[in-house]
Amino acid sequence: MGSETSELLATRRAKLERLRAEGVEPFPHAFPGVVPVAAVHEAHADLPAGEDSDARYRVAGRLHARRGQGKMAFLDLDDRSGRLQLQAKLDVLGPERMARLLELDLGDIVGVDGLAFRSKRGELSLRAEDVTVLAKSLRPPPDKHHGLQDVETRFRRRELDLMANEEARELFLTRARVITAVRRQLDEAGFVEVETPVLQPLYGGALARPFTTHHNALDRTLYLRIATELYLKRLIVGGLERVYELAKDFRNEGISYKHNPEFTMLEWYEAYADYNDAAARLEALVAGVAQAIGYEGEIDFTAPWRRVTLVAAIREATGIDVLEHRDRDALVAAIRAAGLDLPVEDRSWPQLVDDLLSKHVEPELVQPTIVMDYPVELSPFAKAHRTQPGLVERFEAFAGGMEIANAFTELNDPDVQRERFEAQLRLAGAGDDETQPYDEVFVEALEQGMPPTGGLGLGIDRLTMLMTGRRSIREVVLFPAMRD
């Protein structure tokens, strides 16, 4: 750390000691009766320029800027609701309080009591009558005008991003409103919110590598969940009928603009429903979220969304009908004949279908689209399609060129489920390290009898990206994964 930094820190420390020497507590315990600055603005929206009100307020927040230093100064105070200008006048405060106020640093947390007025230039302000230090800031804040631009610092030191950049504050308030809107709609639809284990003896419900940990007392390996699916279905077996969980999943995979190792997932399961019902519920839910947050972007979330089968979507984008090339070699030949830029080495038929989808279809799906009916090989927990052999009743929803949701008519035949697990075991034996471990407890639960069920998973981070127009998941996660 440079000597200048030490000087900056030393200056602030010296002010801290000066406060204490004057008998001022720089870190008091509380400051009751604070009003948001937005409430002050709201109450005096019609106050003419140059006029005083007769209303006094107590506000609190962080000092953001200061203008003037002599017998009168203006200061900007930020709180969560916005910014309010303070006026400090020698003839109001008296010499001692005026001097103490002028010693404050930008970044200090202060409480202010004062009279609301509107300045001659038309700015609603508070004429400070008393100022209380609520927390001395010992480090310099980011640039008052340019904010904090450095991406690395914004992500590693999110508190600086939030204090310096209003858009960052607004974004995370929007994220909270997204989550509130999701919960409210599901609650109103009769779903019960549940919590299932994060630490699991077996991971399952998705195809991904897990984080591994160890329980000392039990001396056994545990996994951080990659999905909540299997536990939630056991709750359907138990008769809860409509359940959801909105929480973190963990996948030990790469990091990208749309992948963070821990991410927030909503999963719901609804008895007596199928994937068509899940699609309708998803459309209504997301449209409801867009409305709740006042979304004004270019994506039209209004239901119903465009629906297309996976086979048709791939055919539209590439001209290849994957069902007419139902084995690996035939599909590879078709991909080569079409001149597609797609690696085919060591790729199985289902992997190639998935590649065609993710490389050639997904990026084009900007407006919300429901892609339906997937090959059984890609979907170990989905029920066979009622009319299309070899396919399952599964859809993925896409928007903004990203997958946002994945849903099935849930497989509830325990014998078929057991066969699917065995197929996964064979893939694992062949070297695939992202297969489903055999979960006998889950199969036994299905043997108990699970009603027909529609289930869905929705990526909350990606949904927030869409709702806020951000192109990186790191912008919508408060503390994204970074190297140490």
Add this chain to the structure above:
RNA sequence: GCCCCUGUAGCUCAACUGGCAGAGCAGCGGACUCUUAAUCCGAAGGUUGAAGGUUCGAUUCCUUCCGGGGGCACCA
């Protein structure tokens, strides 16, 4: 893991083909009782991410390492 870009003062950014590392804001000293990116005067603030190398001379060129961004691969 591979490729490209990138790292300069607390913050935001400059620095030509290799030639003394500079400004604004913040901070410090001073002036100012309606300013709002306040203004004005003054002084200060740097191991140019780290370590090596080439050179009379490196922020600049080369190598390695570290961090960040983007892309590819992986990951639906």
